[in-house]
């Protein structure tokens with residue numbers, strides 16, 4: 001799985017950070033998303049897909065490769 | 066926009082008899098038969114599109130061609146309104162973004178976590194007072210309302226000595242029994258207080274939200290009055306909403322003892338349980354108001370520039386195509402509960418959601434741990450805010 005975040009779209013809702021804290025974090029200065037792991041391990045797949053689904057800004061894309 | 070067309074039904078928020086925790090049953094029919102349909106907002110009031118399905122609701126709220134600007138012609142409101150710029154929900158980007166960006170740091174999950182222990186302390190104090198007072202007590206007045214206002218004081222950086230002042234005036238703002246004049250007085254007092262605090266923090270900065278707003282005043286981003294309005298808006302957006310969720314959450318758990326025991330037996334995870342309560346109760350019962358700035362289509366429907374839209378969150382969150390045939394049940398272990406849109410969707414999605422979640426996680430399990438025998442007091446009735454934009458109990462008499 002390959003994960004991408006479209007940083008300018010992020011509205012800092014914090015949802016991805018709550019769902020998949022090993023994959024997403026928030027920048028200390030403004031709470032905007034930081035991608036910690038762009039090819040996370042299998043056990044993170046479900047949480048990453050859920051993050052992409054609920055992100056209010058549709059800023060997270062997942063490609064299955 | 067055309068008004069009172071006899072063929073257009075009047076939108077009603079009235080709940081069905083005996084189902085105070087469920088949205089009007091009528092929405093179910095709309096979702097099935099007419100998921101995007103014309104409704105009127107009342108006698109001689111404008112008409113708007115009512116959006117009732119989850120997928121359509123998300124599509125509309127994420128569409129850059131809808132506006133929250135309530136001064137735009139076609140905005141679906143019964144009476145014309147204006148709001149200061151600091152009430153940035155009612156601004157479109159880029160102005161909205163300019164205000165929101167200043168605040169996102171303070172609402173980061175990490176920073177909100179730091180407020181968990183202070184919130185638990187505030188809660189314990191309120192519970193101690195309520196228990197000392199003895200039953201029968203109104204849980205709304207004793208705990209649900211003061212807690213979020215005290216937490217917002219902490220977040221803004223209102224000095225402890227002023228908490229009582231802040232609390233008292235914020236209570237007046239949402240009191241339905243006071244006159245418009247009393248409300249205006251309280252609003253002005255809070256506005257002046259916050260403006261003074263902004264000016265103080267510009268001279269003596271601290272690590273709090275008011276200081277952050279003060280820095281933007283120094284930088285020329287906005288005025289000190291705008292900064293004070295932002296503070297007032299946070300109170301407006303985060304006080305009664307959270308109080309309603311606390312009160313309704315207690316009622317929902319009392320109504321579902323089986324679910325409550327699953328929570329205590331560790332069969333339901335707390336975070337998931339709170340998401341499910343947010344979904345099931347979806348307090349923003351009047352829906353979210355938008356106006357189209359361009360023509361676009363949702364599903365099979367063409368929306369024209371200038372059309373008003375009401376996105377009915379409590380209907381979307383009961384959509385059986387997303388939450389299955391059990392959408393109307395409270396299930397604290399629901400695997401996709403997080404897909405709810407109780408906080409809205411798109412660029413205006415609730416800024417305070419990490420805070421609201423944390424407060425509910427602190428309060429709801431603890432209420433029943435401290436008062437396992439908690440119940441609606443015999444011979445007393447819960448009073449609900451049936452007509453308010455945000456649904457919840459106005460009066461919740463309890464004994465324990």
Ligand code: HEM
Nearest residue numbers: 153154302303306307310353407408409413415416417421
């Ligand atoms: C359970 C409690 C809460 C619920 C159900 C709730 C719900 C919502 C909803 C539905 C919206 C979107 C409105 C729209 O798009 O038209 C919203 C926006 C907002 N909420 Fe909340 N809210 C809650 C608590 C809070 C708290 C605690 C705060 C802060 C102290 C807060 C601050 C805001 C702000 C600032 C906005 C506007 C965001 C923007 O326009 O970018 N809310 N809320």
Ligand code: SF4
Nearest residue numbers: 010011013014016055
């Ligand atoms: S869920 Fe989306 S909007 Fe929210 S913090 Fe993550 S990337 Fe940003």
